[in-house]
Amino acid sequence: MIKINNPIDCCGCTACKSICPKNCITMKIDREGFRYPIVDYDNCINCGLCERVCPIKNKTEGQDLGIAYAVRNIDSKVLESSAAGGTFTAISKAIFRINGLVAGVKYTESMEVKHFLANSMKEAEPFRGSKYVQSDLGSIFEEIKYQLDKGKVVCFSGTPCQISGIRGFLCNDYDNLICIDVVCKGVATPIILKKYIELNEKKYGKQIVNLSFRTKDYGYHMSTTKIEFENGDYILSSGEFNAMMGPFIQNLCLRPSCHECRFKSRKRQSDITIFDCWSYKKLTGKLDDDKGYTSVWIHSEKGKELFERMKNDIVFSELNLDEIIEADGNMVEKSISPHPNRDKYFDTLISQGLVKAAKKYAKMTLISKFKDLIKRRLYIMGIYRYNR
Ligand SMILES: Cc1cc2nc3c(=O)[nH]c(=O)nc-3n(C[C@H](O)[C@H](O)[C@H](O)COP(=O)(O)OP(=O)(O)OC[C@H]3O[C@@H](n4cnc5c(N)ncnc54)[C@H](O)[C@@H]3O)c2cc1C
Ligand code: SF4
Ligand code: SF4
Ligand code: SF4
Known part of the structure; x- marks a missing residue:
């Protein structure tokens, strides 16, 4: 039966849970917010199906026409x-x-x-x-x-x-x-989305009905997050600097x-x-x-x-x-290295919240923040456009 000793060995695909003939696998959320299979040993009949379908344990060759x-x-x-x-x-x-x-x-x-x-x-x-x-x-x-x-x-x-x-x-x-x-x-961990929604609903006193991780309000090439509220209002923020996308971009979560x-x-x-x-x-x-x-x-x-x-x-x-x-296509074949402060980021996220964790570990210089702000102002004024 399936047993995860190292989280690196499970991508959370649910194949094992879905195939189990005894329904004795459940996907449980761990402290970082990711789902992993947990086996109910009392009901397991040791059929081995869960291991046979796991795409990490059984590598299959892909295809391509180029x-x-x-x-x-x-x-x-x-x-x-x-x-x-x-x-x-x-x-x-x-x-x-x-x-x-x-x-x-x-x-x-x-x-x-x-x-x-x-x-x-x-x-x-x-x-x-x-x-x-x-x-x-x-x-x-x-x-x-x-x-x-x-x-x-x-x-x-x-x-x-x-x-x-x-x-x-x-x-x-x-x-x-x-x-x-x-x-x-x-x-990224679903925790950052949950906390970002809670934070902004509290701050603006309105229910959020949609969120775009990457809106094109400042063009496709600029990373912008958009929150839409129930009454039709919306707010935009730079993806590089907001407390949800910043840590994702920097591979902290x-x-x-x-x-x-x-x-x-x-x-x-x-x-x-x-x-x-x-x-x-x-x-x-x-x-x-x-x-x-x-x-x-x-x-x-x-x-x-x-x-x-x-x-x-x-x-x-x-x-x-x-x-x-x-x-x-940098990400076609290459895996991204974890940020050196990944574990500390999660500790802070869990104990002190989204904003404190981002402030502490997804740091951005004042100069880059200033440049981003100016670029967005110039975009609104119609002066800055992506180099065509
Ligand atoms: C988690 C994630 C990581 C990505 N990383 C890269 C990257 O490193 N480099 C790169 O070039 N492109 C990346 N992309 C792809 C890129 O952001 C666009 O989705 C893609 O270019 C297609 O855009 P589109 O406008 O054609 O379609 P869209 O309509 O924007 O396509 C959305 C598609 O993505 C699927 N999708 C949305 N969210 C998720 C999710 N959480 N999990 C699984 N599927 C989802 C939807 O079901 C739909 O099929 C990533 C996408 C996701 C979801
Ligand atoms: S990088 Fe993408 S494909 Fe690879 S394990 Fe993570 S979510 Fe899955
Ligand atoms: S060995 Fe069979 S019964 Fe046991 S958890 Fe895996 S699929 Fe389910
Ligand atoms: S099939 Fe393998 S990778 Fe997928 S959830 Fe189960 S153990 Fe994890």
Whole structure:
């Protein structure tokens, strides 16, 4: 049966919990806020299934076709509310056109980040935008298996470890499953989101109904966080300096397994990988209007077919894969080192709260804060624009 001796050896994918025939594995949240499997030994029959499906214990070879594009959704509203070029919405639309289902990540009513299964574009809209804390997978693997067995086409999107997790859990290679992963630096503890919401609801005396980890109000290339309140008000803050995103950007609050990620590779478990296309101008020689493009990297015939189905909803330029990985794909193969103060950051986060932990360990110089402020002022005045 599964036993986690070192947190680095578990990415929290839930494959073991989902496969257990005796339902004797539960995902328990540890002091850092991440979920790990705990076995109820009294009910365990020692069948070994949990170990057989674990993607960390059983490494599988991925696939790749080496085809890459810079992609943008032609709908300006979709583009505005997506993290990069709005490709995931074009993918979802293509899936719904063939009567399929789409699994992605959205906020629950209590602003937790969780995977859901959608059967219409309306239901899939909240999947838009990267939420950088680890999502709660709940029972999504079991729900997807049920739909796949009924013959439904299902598109599952998530981090590379979540894709490996569902593939491990399913055991069989379903023709009607399509997997989309993101290039992933790592996931942050859900604690930072919870505390950030509490902090700002208390400060402004209003309920928060949406939060964008990366809004484009100051352009795609500037990291900006947006909080939206129930009465329609919103506030913006610099991602580099706010108490939630600052520690994430500085690698203070990632899951331990992200620092030795076993899922980073040029050969992927997914059919399509999506990631940021920061260097659009350099890669294509075309002007960049700072509204965002997605790098789309295709690994399988299924991925190729899906891309064909998306073509009415996007504009795209073909890219050289090596060039795009060199420019923007630093996290394709490399794991990020933990910040030297990671453990102290968590101690402070737990005992003294989000702001004190960020102030102590996610320090930024006054000069960089000042430069950021000036850049934003100049942006509002229409004087500063990203170098096109
Ligand atoms: C945790 C995380 C780390 C990332 N790290 C990098 C990176 O290091 N470098 C890089 O270039 N790009 C990274 N990305 C990808 C990038 O931020 C964009 O998501 C990607 O470029 C696609 O944007 P889009 O506009 O096409 O679609 P969007 O509509 O913005 O796509 C959103 C997609 O991300 C999924 N998603 C959102 N939050 C989560 C979550 N918490 N867990 C799993 N899936 C989620 C949604 O289900 C949906 O499929 C990361 C994304 C996530 C979620
Ligand atoms: S060995 Fe079998 S019964 Fe025991 S926890 Fe693993 S899957 Fe469940
Ligand atoms: S299957 Fe996933 S959740 Fe279970 S031990 Fe392995 S990595 Fe952790
Ligand atoms: S860095 Fe690796 S382990 Fe961490 S969330 Fe991404 S794919 Fe999973």
